[in-house]
Amino acid sequence: MTTANPPSWKHAVVTGGAGFLGSHLCAALLDAGTAVTCVDDFSTGRAENISPLLDRPGFTLVHANVAEGIPVKRPPDVVLHLASPASPADYLRLPLHTMETGSLGTRHALELAHTSSARFLLTSTSEVYGDPQQNPQDERYWGNVNPVGPRSVYDEAKRFAEALTTAHAETHGTDTCIVRLFNTYGPRMRGHDGRAVPTFVRQALAGEPLTVTGDGRQTRSLCYVDDTVAGILAAAAHGMRGPVNLGNPAEITMLDLARLVIELSDSGSDIRFIERPVDDPAVRCPDITLARDKLGWEPRVRAEEGLRRTIAWFRAEADADGAARPAADA
Numbered sequence: 001m002t003t004a005n006p007p008s009w010k011h012a013v014v015t016g017g018a019g020f021l022g023s024h025l026c027a028a029l030l031d032a033g034t035a036v037t038c039v040d041d042f043s044t045g046r047a048e049n050i051s052p053l054l055d056r057p058g059f060t061l062v063h064a065n066v067a068e069g070i071p072v073k074r075p076p077d078v079v080l081h082l083a084s085p086a087s088p089a090d091y092l093r094l095p096l097h098t099m100e101t102g103s104l105g106t107r108h109a110l111e112l113a114h115t116s117s118a119r120f121l122l123t124s125t126s127e128v129y130g131d132p133q134q135n136p137q138d139e140r141y142w143g144n145v146n147p148v149g150p151r152s153v154y155d156e157a158k159r160f161a162e163a164l165t166t167a168h169a170e171t172h173g174t175d176t177c178i179v180r181l182f183n184t185y186g187p188r189m190r191g192h193d194g195r196a197v198p199t200f201v202r203q204a205l206a207g208e209p210l211t212v213t214g215d216g217r218q219t220r221s222l223c224y225v226d227d228t229v230a231g232i233l234a235a236a237a238h239g240m241r242g243p244v245n246l247g248n249p250a251e252i253t254m255l256d257l258a259r260l261v262i263e264l265s266d267s268g269s270d271i272r273f274i275e276r277p278v279d280d281p282a283v284r285c286p287d288i289t290l291a292r293d294k295l296g297w298e299p300r301v302r303a304e305e306g307l308r309r310t311i312a313w314f315r316a317e318a319d320a321d322g323a324a325r326p327a328a329d330a
Helices: 020-031 047-053 088-093 095-115 152-172 196-206 225-238 254-264 289-295 303-324
Strands: 011-015 035-040 059-063 078-081 119-125 176-181 210-213 219-221 244-246 251-253 271-274
Touching (some): 011 020, 020 035, 020 047, 047 059, 078 095, 095 152, 119 152, 196 210, 251 254, 254 271, 254 303
Parallel strands (some): 011 078, 119 176, 176 244
Antiparallel strands (some): 219 251
């Protein structure tokens, strides 16, 4: 975690606060003494992610689609805009909703921040770099994106959100920041959301073959959720406009990741190679020089430790589901 002092905001609005990352961010803000209004339409967020927060002082849940408006009455000091389907399974299932959240939802979040004189932070994504021809990727790289490919609804929604955030700051003087998140993982991910870590962990714990796409040599850079949350809060508190990369600069191939998950979960699973998705990036690795220099931030949790925590969470969830399931008739 970053060693920066926690922010001293009185009230934060977190859109997408019931999602995997959003729920961790809500908890961190509450721990820092900030009242939190979580806005979510539960199209991909889960009630169980925020159920431990419902009784905490200062936490408010607003069930709303940000593309239709953000009905928050109390002016916030900071608006953290995370709302968006983020996994392939979700944005391919909800293509128009994904684009409306990135466009109309971002506009509503910016307007809330502007009228409240609040700090605004957009969580963008490394997907704006597409299938990059530069590795590692720094913030000056414009990317290599297919605007009409199967991933475009997410890529272009985030690219538009970045452009809209920049235009709002230039036109209205809104205090904005853009962070580009690389692959984040940890507890509360959904096992069937299509991303590598939860897919591999779910399969390993079930004793199923781990499905590696292509030849498995494509790389990702995995950042544990606590580190990502610390980076978001550091960027929001700093005052920088960005964009700034937040991710782990240690690359790992998908084949090596699968093998590591099998080892750490003590699984007897083997590996099965399947067809690689269209436009699947060959490499993904952040240059985090800017985050280190300006924010004093870099990831602290090593992959082995983060994966152990994630596997333990998935195992506990599976045990709880098994205990809750009625026994089969003899």
